Amino acid sequence: MEPVLLxxxxxxxxxxxxxxxxxxxxxxxxxNAAASGAGVTFTSLxxxxxxxxxxxxxVQAKIMATQASLDVSSEDGISTQRLEAHFLAGGNVPNVIxxxxxxxxxxxxxxxxxxxxxxLAGRDVLDAVNTSVNPKVINCPDPxxxxxATLSAIAKDGIELRVRARVTVRTNLEQLIGxxxxxxxxxRVGESIISSxxxxxxxxxxLENPDMITKNVLNRGLDAQTAFAIVSIDxxxxxxxxxxxxxxxxxxAEADTRVARAAAEKKRAEAxxxxxxxxxxxxxNRARVVxxxxxxxxxxxxxxxxxxIINNPQSDV
Numbered sequence: 560m561e562p563v564l565l566x567x568x569x570x571x572x573x574x575x576x577x578x579x580x581x582x583x584x585x586x587x588x589x590x591n592a593a594a595s596g597a598g599v600t601f602t603s604l605x606x607x608x609x610x611x612x613x614x615x616x617x618v619q620a621k622i623m624a625t626q627a628s629l630d631v632s633s634e635d636g637i638s639t640q641r642l643e644a645h646f647l648a649g650g651n652v653p654n655v656i657x658x659x660x661x662x663x664x665x666x667x668x669x670x671x672x673x674x675x676x677x678x679l680a681g682r683d684v685l686d687a688v689n690t691s692v693n694p695k696v697i698n699c700p701d702p703x704x705x706x707x708a709t710l711s712a713i714a715k716d717g718i719e720l721r722v723r724a725r726v727t728v729r730t731n732l733e734q735l736i737g738x739x740x741x742x743x744x745x746x747r748v749g750e751s752i753i754s755s756x757x758x759x760x761x762x763x764x765x766l767e768n769p770d771m772i773t774k775n776v777l778n779r780g781l782d783a784q785t786a787f788a789i790v791s792i793d794x795x796x797x798x799x800x801x802x803x804x805x806x807x808x809x810x811x812a813e814a815d816t817r818v819a820r821a822a823a824e825k826k827r828a829e830a831x832x833x834x835x836x837x838x839x840x841x842x843x844n845r846a847r848v849v850x851x852x853x854x855x856x857x858x859x860x861x862x863x864x865x866x867x868i869i870n871n872p873q874s875d876v
Contacts, residue, residue, distance in 0.1 A: 597621040620656045627660045658684040690730040699724040712756035717804015723796040728787035738786035747781040769794040
């Protein structure tokens with residue numbers, strides 16, 4: 560029996576040693592969780608160790624959720640197992656919990672499932688919630704993206720206007736997953752501003768009433784299928800540029816002049832060619848006359864030789 564007792568004693572000693580190691584490593588963490596009422600068991604801490612989950616991250620997140628009076632029940636709430644699953648999926652657990660707490664304080668409907676989905680989709684869920692509470696301003700155009708400081712648009716009178724707008728947006732959490740980004744909003748707003756200015760009869764009408772641009776743009780629902788809801792669009796600056804219409808007319812007149820010159824040059828060349836043809840024909844006819852005149856003496860000589868013409872001396876009496 561002694562060998563059996565020895566084996567049992569060794570096993571018990573090893574178990575006690577392992578328990579002591581885990582107690583020293585996670586004891587303070589377990590005490591913190593228990594003191595805050597987070598409901599994290601010591602077994603869960605050991606499981607996280609073997610699953611290579613950082614227990615500090617999960618426990619701190621669970622404590623934050625508990626202290627913020629969030630639902631931490633094991634069924635539908637923010638349970639330890641759900642936090643572990645989000646951590647294993649590569650999610651940012653503290654960011655998700657902070658976003659849910661911020662949404663709760665701002666009375667925004669955001670549960671753990673949606674926050675985790677937004678986080679795993681690569682979006683900053685905490686920044687999205689903050690933007691929902693405090694709308695952000697987007698420059699249109701954005702010099703950091705396009706390298707241009709203003710939009711160039713031309714009214715019907717041909718005058719160029721250079722416009723810079725500021726778009727105030729807040730995050731649309733319903734469309735955050737799969738919704739278009741800031742680049743799409745900037746492109747849509749820029750296109751609508753150019754179209755609105757292009758439909759104006761004169762540039763003075765735009766300068767006198769810049770609100771006509773913002774009203775037309777806002778009525779188009781440019782934030783559809785995007786991750787943002789447009790709060791307002793403000794024209795920050797309008798500058799008068801070049802007279803594009805006059806320049807185009809001058810260029811067209813210059814082009815028409817060149818076409819007319821080319822047509823005149825063509826007619827002149829045709830006239831010169833026709834003159835040369837007539838001169839050639841005159842020279843050819845003169846050559847024919849000379850040839851004909853040269854044939855006359857031969858004809859007379861042949862006539863005398865054949866006796867057709869008789870010399871009669873008495874015909875003169």
